[in-house]
Amino acid sequence: MAIAIDPVCGMEVEVREDALTTVAAIPGLAIAAQPGRRVGVPDSSAAGGERFWFCGRGCLLDFQDEPARFLDAGYQPSGM
Secondary structure, eight states, rough: OOOEEEETTTOOEEEEETSSEEEETTOOOOOOOTTTTTOOOTTTTTTTTTEEEESHHHHHHHHHHHHHHSTTTTTTOOOO
């Protein structure tokens, strides 16, 4: 079982086909891993994009509104 970290809240999310995911491609943004955080997985559906997993719809929607905020190397998830 693969585990990803929700980039918004920092919760562990099981990587599976029916999980909430999205692909983000932000030109010029270097997505940096922080200790304990897994960077998204490269996804061929978007040039330079990476797939991210989410614990729930709220985190997914927050991420879709401001992906650069949550992918910034200085962002610290606050947890749920």
